[in-house]
Amino acid sequence: MRIVVANVNTTEAVTEVIRAQAVAIAAPGTEVLAVTPRFGPPSVEGNFESYLAAVAVMDRVRAVPEPFDAVVLAGFGEHGKEGLAELFDVPVVDIxxxxxxxxxxxxxxxxxxxxxxxxxxxxxxxxxxxxxxxxxxxxxxxxxxxxxxxxxxxxxxxxxxxxxxxxxxxxxxxxxxxxxxxxxxxxxxxxxxxxxxxxxGVPAAVGLAELLVRQGLSTSKVGGWAAPLPKEITGWPISGA
Amino acid sequence: MRIVVANVNTTEAVTEVIRAQAVAIAAPGTEVLAVTPRFGPPSVEGNFESYLAAVAVMDRVRAVPEPFDAVVLAGFGEHGKEGLAELFDVPVVDIxxxxxxxxxxxxxxxxxxxxxxxxxxxxxxxxxxxxxxxxxxxxxxxxxxxxxxxxxxxxxxxxxxxxxxxxxxxxxxxxxxxxxxxxxxxxxxxxxxxxxxxxxGVPAAVGLAELLVRQGLSTSKVGGWAAPLPKEITGWPISGA
Amino acid sequence: MRIVVANVNTTEAVTEVIRAQAVAIAAPGTEVLAVTPRFGPPSVEGNFESYLAAVAVMDRVRAVPEPFDAVVLAGFGEHGKEGLAELFDVPVVDIxxxxxxxxxxxxxxxxxxxxxxxxxxxxxxxxxxxxxxxxxxxxxxxxxxxxxxxxxxxxxxxxxxxxxxxxxxxxxxxxxxxxxxxxxxxxxxxxxxxxxxxxxGVPAAVGLAELLVRQGLSTSKVGGWAAPLPKEITGWPISGA
Amino acid sequence: MRIVVANVNTTEAVTEVIRAQAVAIAAPGTEVLAVTPRFGPPSVEGNFESYLAAVAVMDRVRAVPEPFDAVVLAGFGEHGKEGLAELFDVPVVDIxxxxxxxxxxxxxxxxxxxxxxxxxxxxxxxxxxxxxxxxxxxxxxxxxxxxxxxxxxxxxxxxxxxxxxxxxxxxxxxxxxxxxxxxxxxxxxxxxxxxxxxxxGVPAAVGLAELLVRQGLSTSKVGGWAAPLPKEITGWPISGA
Amino acid sequence: MRIVVANVNTTEAVTEVIRAQAVAIAAPGTEVLAVTPRFGPPSVEGNFESYLAAVAVMDRVRAVPEPFDAVVLAGFGEHGKEGLAELFDVPVVDIxxxxxxxxxxxxxxxxxxxxxxxxxxxxxxxxxxxxxxxxxxxxxxxxxxxxxxxxxxxxxxxxxxxxxxxxxxxxxxxxxxxxxxxxxxxxxxxxxxxxxxxxxGVPAAVGLAELLVRQGLSTSKVGGWAAPLPKEITGWPISGA
Amino acid sequence: MRIVVANVNTTEAVTEVIRAQAVAIAAPGTEVLAVTPRFGPPSVEGNFESYLAAVAVMDRVRAVPEPFDAVVLAGFGEHGKEGLAELFDVPVVDIxxxxxxxxxxxxxxxxxxxxxxxxxxxxxxxxxxxxxxxxxxxxxxxxxxxxxxxxxxxxxxxxxxxxxxxxxxxxxxxxxxxxxxxxxxxxxxxxxxxxxxxxxGVPAAVGLAELLVRQGLSTSKVGGWAAPLPKEITGWPISGA
Incomplete structure (x- = not known):
C-alpha cells in the first residue's frame, strides 16, 4: 500500500517530522510518500494561508505519479479536505x-x-x-x-x-x-x-487511511464530493507540473 | 465610496451580470469595480474549484489599486470569505x-x-x-x-x-x-x-457592504480574521501581479 | 422614503436619542418618523413590560398615517417583531x-x-x-x-x-x-x-430597512407572518386612535 | 387550592370548555377559576393577536382577587408565560x-x-x-x-x-x-x-400546577422571571381594573 | 392507585428515604410500593453499575404482583427508563x-x-x-x-x-x-x-406518575418503547423470581 | 495482539458471522476471540433486551482470561459501551x-x-x-x-x-x-x-481497535469512564464465573 501524506506548509523540516510519524505507525507493507507543497507559506496560521495551502496541496498531490492508495492531509484545522476528496478516487483523511x-x-x-x-x-x-x-x-x-x-x-x-x-x-x-x-x-x-x-492526528490519519483501504472503502462519489466536472481551468495546475 | 465586487469564475459575461446587479443597487456616490479572477474555472461547481477560486479571488482583489472601501465575494456558497477578511482592513461581504x-x-x-x-x-x-x-x-x-x-x-x-x-x-x-x-x-x-x-445575494451584499461603510464598521481584527502575520510566501501572489 | 422608528418605552428623551441615531445613518432622501408609545413603561426591563410594550408599539405604529415604507422596532431584545411583521405590508426590522x-x-x-x-x-x-x-x-x-x-x-x-x-x-x-x-x-x-x-442596533436596523426597500423586498406573507385574519377585536386599538 | 385558568381569547364558550377540562382533572380540594380576557380577539390565530392576548391575560389575571395558588395559561403556542411568571409569586404553567x-x-x-x-x-x-x-x-x-x-x-x-x-x-x-x-x-x-x-394541554397544565403547589415550588425569582421593578406604567392595567 | 417506586441500589436505607419522599407527596388514595433490587451495587456511581442496576430494577419490578398503575425509576441519571417503558403497560417516570x-x-x-x-x-x-x-x-x-x-x-x-x-x-x-x-x-x-x-426528583416523579394515571395516559407502544417481542430469553429473570 | 469481539445475543451462528468478519479484517498478528453471552436474548431488538445484553456482555468479557488488548462490542445501536469502557484498561470500540x-x-x-x-x-x-x-x-x-x-x-x-x-x-x-x-x-x-x-461496523471496529492499540491509546480514566470504585456487588458476576 502506498499512502501520500501531504504537509500543508513549505517547510521541509516539518515534512520530515510528519513523515517520521507516518512511517512509525504504518503497517509493514505500507509505503509512505511525504510531500511538500511547491508554493505557499512556511507555516500555515490563518485562513488566507490555509486557503492557499489547500490549493498548494491539491497542486502537489496531483503531481504524485499514480498509483497510490490513500491521501492524508497533514495540517491541523486546515481547509482542503473536500477538494482532495473530489480530485481523487482513493480515500482522503484529514488529520x-x-x-x-x-x-x-x-x-x-x-x-x-x-x-x-x-x-x-x-x-x-x-x-x-x-x-x-x-x-x-x-x-x-x-x-x-x-x-x-x-x-x-x-x-x-x-x-x-x-x-x-x-x-x-x-x-x-x-x-x-x-x-x-x-x-x-x-x-x-x-x-x-x-x-x-x-x-x-498524523498517526491517527495514516492508520485510518490504511484501514479504509483494507476495508475496500473510498470517498462516496454520488454527492458533495463527486469528481469535478470535466472543464478547462485556466492556470491549473498552478505549479505547471 | 468604491466597492470591489469579485466574481469567482473566469467568465467575463458572468462578471458583467454581477456588475449590473451591483450598479443597480449601489447608492449614487458608489463606484462599483467588478473584477474577474486571472485563473481558475469558468464556472465554480464543487469544492476543488471553489478552493481554487477562493485563492484566485484573493489574488485578484489584492491587485486592485487601493483605496477601496469594501469587498464583495460574489460566488454563492463558495469558500474564501475568511481569507479576504484577513487580507483587507475594509469590510468583506459574501453573497x-x-x-x-x-x-x-x-x-x-x-x-x-x-x-x-x-x-x-x-x-x-x-x-x-x-x-x-x-x-x-x-x-x-x-x-x-x-x-x-x-x-x-x-x-x-x-x-x-x-x-x-x-x-x-x-x-x-x-x-x-x-x-x-x-x-x-x-x-x-x-x-x-x-x-x-x-x-x-449580489444586491444584498453590495447594499450591506455600503451600509457597513456608512456605519464606520469593518472586520474585527482581534480574533479569527486578524491580518496575516508578516511572512515570506513562496509563489504569492500567484498571478505575479 | 419614510421610515417609522418606534421606541418601545414612553420616555421621549430616549425617542430623541433613537431619532438622532436614525437620522444620522439614513440616506439623504429618507424621512425618519420616530414615535413613542401612548402607554406602557418608561423603560422596558423584563418580559411583562416587554409584552406590554410590544402591544403599545403595534398600537402606536398603527396610528401613523400611511404611506410609510418600513418600520424599525427600536427596543433591544424586546418582543413584538412578529406582530408588526403581520400587521404591515412594509418591511419590519428589529434592532x-x-x-x-x-x-x-x-x-x-x-x-x-x-x-x-x-x-x-x-x-x-x-x-x-x-x-x-x-x-x-x-x-x-x-x-x-x-x-x-x-x-x-x-x-x-x-x-x-x-x-x-x-x-x-x-x-x-x-x-x-x-x-x-x-x-x-x-x-x-x-x-x-x-x-x-x-x-x-438602531443605525443597523434603519440602514437594513432602507436596503430592503431599495431591493423591493418585504415580509413574506405565505407563512408565519401572514396578515391577521379579518376579525372583530374588542378594545383594539387600545389607545382608541 | 385555588387555580386561575386563563383563556387567551374572548369567547366565553371556549372558556367553558377549558373550565370543564380543568375541573375534570383537578383534585377534590382544588377550586378552578376560569377567566376570560376583557379585550382582545375572539380567537387567537397569529402573533399580533397572540401578543395582544398575552397582555389581555396579564390584565385579567391581575384583576383576580388574591389569594390564588397557581396560574394556567390556556392558549396553545401563545405568548405571555414569561410575563405572567414575572407578575405573580405563584407558579405559572403554560399549556x-x-x-x-x-x-x-x-x-x-x-x-x-x-x-x-x-x-x-x-x-x-x-x-x-x-x-x-x-x-x-x-x-x-x-x-x-x-x-x-x-x-x-x-x-x-x-x-x-x-x-x-x-x-x-x-x-x-x-x-x-x-x-x-x-x-x-x-x-x-x-x-x-x-x-x-x-x-x-389543559388537564396537563392544571395537574402540573397542582403538583408544583403540592411540592412547595414556584417560579425562580433570581433571574429572567424576577418580579418587575417598581415603576409607574402609563395606562396599566389596560382594563382599568 | 398503586405506584411502584424502584430504588436502583441495594441499600435498604436509601429505599426508605425514597419511600418517605414518595409517600409524602402521594395523594391520599395512592399506595406507594418502594422496592429494592435483589442484586447489584449498594450505590450506583458509574455506567457499569448503572447498567447492572437497570437490569436489576427491571428484574425486581417484574416480580411485583400486578396490578399496579405506574412505575418510578428512582436513580438520578441512571440507565433503564426505556427498558421499563417497554416492559410495562403502565406509565414509567424516571426521576x-x-x-x-x-x-x-x-x-x-x-x-x-x-x-x-x-x-x-x-x-x-x-x-x-x-x-x-x-x-x-x-x-x-x-x-x-x-x-x-x-x-x-x-x-x-x-x-x-x-x-x-x-x-x-x-x-x-x-x-x-x-x-x-x-x-x-x-x-x-x-x-x-x-x-x-x-x-x-422523587416527589416530582411520583406526582407526575399519578398525574399521568389521572389523565389516562401511558407509554406509547407504536415506536421505540413498544413491548418486547415474545422471545425465549436465557437466564431471565435473573433473580429467578 | 488479542482482540475480544463480543456478540450481544446468544445465537452462536451470529457470533460465527461476526468472528469471520473480524478475522477477515484483522492484521496478520492479531488473534480474534469472538465470545457469546451466557444469558440474554437470542436476538436484541429493543431497549429491554439491549440493557440485558449490555450486562451479559460485561459478564462474558469479564470472564475472558487476560491479557487481551482491546474489546469490540458487536451489537449495532446497543447499550453498554460506557460500562465496558469503565471495566477494562484496554480500548473498547462499539460497532x-x-x-x-x-x-x-x-x-x-x-x-x-x-x-x-x-x-x-x-x-x-x-x-x-x-x-x-x-x-x-x-x-x-x-x-x-x-x-x-x-x-x-x-x-x-x-x-x-x-x-x-x-x-x-x-x-x-x-x-x-x-x-x-x-x-x-x-x-x-x-x-x-x-x-x-x-x-x-464489525470490520470497522476491529480495525479501529487494532489502530488504537498500535498508537498506544486507551480509554481516558479521568472522567466519565473511570474504573468503577471498589465495591461489593451482590450477585455479580451474574454467570458466577
Missing amino acids: TEAAAHTASLLGRRFSVVTSLARTTGQITDRLALTGLSSRCASVRATGMAVLELETDPERAGDRLAAEAVRAVREDGAEVICLGCAGMAGLAEQVRDAAGVPVVD | TEAAAHTASLLGRRFSVVTSLARTTGQITDRLALTGLSSRCASVRATGMAVLELETDPERAGDRLAAEAVRAVREDGAEVICLGCAGMAGLAEQVRDAAGVPVVD | TEAAAHTASLLGRRFSVVTSLARTTGQITDRLALTGLSSRCASVRATGMAVLELETDPERAGDRLAAEAVRAVREDGAEVICLGCAGMAGLAEQVRDAAGVPVVD | TEAAAHTASLLGRRFSVVTSLARTTGQITDRLALTGLSSRCASVRATGMAVLELETDPERAGDRLAAEAVRAVREDGAEVICLGCAGMAGLAEQVRDAAGVPVVD | TEAAAHTASLLGRRFSVVTSLARTTGQITDRLALTGLSSRCASVRATGMAVLELETDPERAGDRLAAEAVRAVREDGAEVICLGCAGMAGLAEQVRDAAGVPVVD | TEAAAHTASLLGRRFSVVTSLARTTGQITDRLALTGLSSRCASVRATGMAVLELETDPERAGDRLAAEAVRAVREDGAEVICLGCAGMAGLAEQVRDAAGVPVVD
Whole structure:
C-alpha cells in the first residue's frame, strides 16, 4: 500500500517530522510518500494561508505519479479536505477529523491544544462541520507560532503541557488532541502532565487511511464530493507540473 | 465610496451580470469595480474549484489599486470569505451570508435554489458556519450548470421557478434565495411563480457592504480574521501581479 | 422614503436619542418618523413590560398615517417583531436582529452588553429564535437601569466599556453589540476600550430597512407572518386612535 | 387550592370548555377559576393577536382577587408565560409547555396537531424555547379555524384525526399533543384513529400546577422571571381594573 | 392507585428515604410500593453499575404482583427508563426526567448538583436524550459518595449547598435539581443557601406518575418503547423470581 | 495482539458471522476471540433486551482470561459501551460508533439501514450521544427481524438494498452503514444497488481497535469512564464465573 501524506506548509523540516510519524505507525507493507507543497507559506496560521495551502496541496498531490492508495492531509484545522476528496478516487483523511474521531472513542470530551490563538476559530469551524462539536470541550492555544515548535521545542512542550492540564481541569477534557502536525515529539510530555490519552492526528490519519483501504472503502462519489466536472481551468495546475 | 465586487469564475459575461446587479443597487456616490479572477474555472461547481477560486479571488482583489472601501465575494456558497477578511482592513461581504441574513429578516424560513445538486452540500456547510441553519428550510438544485444560466436562460428560469414552488409547498420556505451569482435576471419570474420574496445575494451584499461603510464598521481584527502575520510566501501572489 | 422608528418605552428623551441615531445613518432622501408609545413603561426591563410594550408599539405604529415604507422596532431584545411583521405590508426590522446579523458579518463571535442582568435571558431567547446563538459569545449586563444611561452617562459608559473588555478577553467576542436602544452615544468609548467593532442596533436596523426597500423586498406573507385574519377585536386599538 | 385558568381569547364558550377540562382533572380540594380576557380577539390565530392576548391575560389575571395558588395559561403556542411568571409569586404553567413535557414522558417523539397553518411557526418557536425541539416530530395543521371547533366539531375531529394519523405514519410521532385549548372533546377520537396517547394541554397544565403547589415550588425569582421593578406604567392595567 | 417506586441500589436505607419522599407527596388514595433490587451495587456511581442496576430494577419490578398503575425509576441519571417503558403497560417516570421537566417550568435554566464527579457525564447524556440540554446550566458534583449522604449528612448538606450557590452565581442557574435520590432531607438547606427553588426528583416523579394515571395516559407502544417481542430469553429473570 | 469481539445475543451462528468478519479484517498478528453471552436474548431488538445484553456482555468479557488488548462490542445501536469502557484498561470500540466515524470520513451524510423499525430510535439516540447526528441522513428499517438475516438472507438482502437506495435518493445519504452485526454477507449487494460505499461496523471496529492499540491509546480514566470504585456487588458476576 502506498499512502501520500501531504504537509500543508513549505517547510521541509516539518515534512520530515510528519513523515517520521507516518512511517512509525504504518503497517509493514505500507509505503509512505511525504510531500511538500511547491508554493505557499512556511507555516500555515490563518485562513488566507490555509486557503492557499489547500490549493498548494491539491497542486502537489496531483503531481504524485499514480498509483497510490490513500491521501492524508497533514495540517491541523486546515481547509482542503473536500477538494482532495473530489480530485481523487482513493480515500482522503484529514488529520483534524482523524484526531477528533479517534479522541471520541477514548473519552466523553476532548480538547485541542494548538499553536496561535488566531487559529482556534478555524479549528472550531472544522470540528463543527465534522459534526463533533458536542464532543469538543475546548480549543486552546499556547500562543507559540508553528515554527517555534522546531526552534524552541522545550518551551513549546512546557506550554503545550500547561494548556493540556488546564483543558482537563477547567474544561472537562478527558482526551487531548495535538493541534498541529508538527507537535509529534511532544505527545509523551503532554500525556505525562495531563494524565489523559493524547492523540496525534498524523498517526491517527495514516492508520485510518490504511484501514479504509483494507476495508475496500473510498470517498462516496454520488454527492458533495463527486469528481469535478470535466472543464478547462485556466492556470491549473498552478505549479505547471 | 468604491466597492470591489469579485466574481469567482473566469467568465467575463458572468462578471458583467454581477456588475449590473451591483450598479443597480449601489447608492449614487458608489463606484462599483467588478473584477474577474486571472485563473481558475469558468464556472465554480464543487469544492476543488471553489478552493481554487477562493485563492484566485484573493489574488485578484489584492491587485486592485487601493483605496477601496469594501469587498464583495460574489460566488454563492463558495469558500474564501475568511481569507479576504484577513487580507483587507475594509469590510468583506459574501453573497451567501448576505442573502441568508437578508432572507432571515423577511420570513421564518428560507430556501436556497441553486444550480447543480453537487453544490448543495457546500452551501449547507456555509450556512451552518454562518449560524443560520435553523432558518434554512432546504437547499434545492435545478440540475442545470452555472453556465446554462447564460446559454438557456428560459429553461433555467422555468426550472428555478419550479424548485422554488416546491420549496414553498413542501419544505415550508417563506423566502427564496437565488443560489448563484448569475441568476440575476430570473428573480422576478421566481417571485411570480412562488409568491414569496426572492433574495438575490449580489444586491444584498453590495447594499450591506455600503451600509457597513456608512456605519464606520469593518472586520474585527482581534480574533479569527486578524491580518496575516508578516511572512515570506513562496509563489504569492500567484498571478505575479 | 419614510421610515417609522418606534421606541418601545414612553420616555421621549430616549425617542430623541433613537431619532438622532436614525437620522444620522439614513440616506439623504429618507424621512425618519420616530414615535413613542401612548402607554406602557418608561423603560422596558423584563418580559411583562416587554409584552406590554410590544402591544403599545403595534398600537402606536398603527396610528401613523400611511404611506410609510418600513418600520424599525427600536427596543433591544424586546418582543413584538412578529406582530408588526403581520400587521404591515412594509418591511419590519428589529434592532436586535439587525445588530446580530450585522455583527455576524464582522467577526466570528459577538457579545451583547446590556443594562440589567434580568434582561439577558430575554435577549438570549431572541437571538436563539433569530438562529444566531452559535455566533453569540455571551450576553453581559452592566447592572445599570436603562434610564441611568440618561442620568449618569459617564458611569454607564465606563461600566459598558468594562463589560465589553471582559467579553473580548474572557468570552472570545470579536464584536460588541450595544444591548439597548439608548446607548447610542457610548459606542466610541466602548470601541476604544475593547478594540473591536461596536454595533449599534438602531443605525443597523434603519440602514437594513432602507436596503430592503431599495431591493423591493418585504415580509413574506405565505407563512408565519401572514396578515391577521379579518376579525372583530374588542378594545383594539387600545389607545382608541 | 385555588387555580386561575386563563383563556387567551374572548369567547366565553371556549372558556367553558377549558373550565370543564380543568375541573375534570383537578383534585377534590382544588377550586378552578376560569377567566376570560376583557379585550382582545375572539380567537387567537397569529402573533399580533397572540401578543395582544398575552397582555389581555396579564390584565385579567391581575384583576383576580388574591389569594390564588397557581396560574394556567390556556392558549396553545401563545405568548405571555414569561410575563405572567414575572407578575405573580405563584407558579405559572403554560399549556404548551405542559403538553410538551407530558408527551416527552410517554414516547420518544411527539407531534402537535393544531388549527391553522399560520400558527405552526409560532408553536415551533415556543417549543424551541422550551428546549424540546428534538422531541418534536412535527407541528401539523388541520386548516380549520379555532372557532370552527365549536361550530363544526365533527369535521374538526375528522381532520384532526387524519393529521394525527399522518404524524404517526409519516413523521414518526409516538404521541400527539392537541394544539389548541378548545380541542378537549376530540382527544378520544384522535387516540382511536392514531393509536397513540393524546395529550391535552389543559388537564396537563392544571395537574402540573397542582403538583408544583403540592411540592412547595414556584417560579425562580433570581433571574429572567424576577418580579418587575417598581415603576409607574402609563395606562396599566389596560382594563382599568 | 398503586405506584411502584424502584430504588436502583441495594441499600435498604436509601429505599426508605425514597419511600418517605414518595409517600409524602402521594395523594391520599395512592399506595406507594418502594422496592429494592435483589442484586447489584449498594450505590450506583458509574455506567457499569448503572447498567447492572437497570437490569436489576427491571428484574425486581417484574416480580411485583400486578396490578399496579405506574412505575418510578428512582436513580438520578441512571440507565433503564426505556427498558421499563417497554416492559410495562403502565406509565414509567424516571426521576431525572421528572426533575428536569419540573425545573423547566420554574426558571430559564437549572443546574443539577450530584455526588461524585464521575457521574456528571452520565447525567449530561441523560439530559441530552431528554432534550433539555439547552435548559441545563451545569451539572456539578460535591465529590461525596452516595452513601456518605447517609453517614455524614451534615457535611453533605454543606457541600451541596455550596455547589448550588456556585451554580446560581457562576453558571446562571435559576433552579437547582438534587442529583441523587437519597438527598431528600437536604432540599431545604440548599434552598435557603441558594435562594432558588430546589427540585427533588422523587416527589416530582411520583406526582407526575399519578398525574399521568389521572389523565389516562401511558407509554406509547407504536415506536421505540413498544413491548418486547415474545422471545425465549436465557437466564431471565435473573433473580429467578 | 488479542482482540475480544463480543456478540450481544446468544445465537452462536451470529457470533460465527461476526468472528469471520473480524478475522477477515484483522492484521496478520492479531488473534480474534469472538465470545457469546451466557444469558440474554437470542436476538436484541429493543431497549429491554439491549440493557440485558449490555450486562451479559460485561459478564462474558469479564470472564475472558487476560491479557487481551482491546474489546469490540458487536451489537449495532446497543447499550453498554460506557460500562465496558469503565471495566477494562484496554480500548473498547462499539460497532455503532465505529461505523458512524468511518462513514463520516467517506461522505457528507450517511444513513443506517437496520432490521426492525422498533430499533431505529435507539440507534438514533446512540448516534446523538456519539455527536454525529448532523452527519446522519436517516435511520431506516427493513422490517425484518435480526434472525431472519440467517434464515432468509436473500429476502433480507433485497430489502436492505431497497432501503439503501431510498436512503440515497430520498434522504441524501452518500454512505450506508449496515445497522446490524449479522449483515456481513450483504454489503456487496447493497453497494451494487445503491452505488455508494457501505460500511460494516464489525470490520470497522476491529480495525479501529487494532489502530488504537498500535498508537498506544486507551480509554481516558479521568472522567466519565473511570474504573468503577471498589465495591461489593451482590450477585455479580451474574454467570458466577
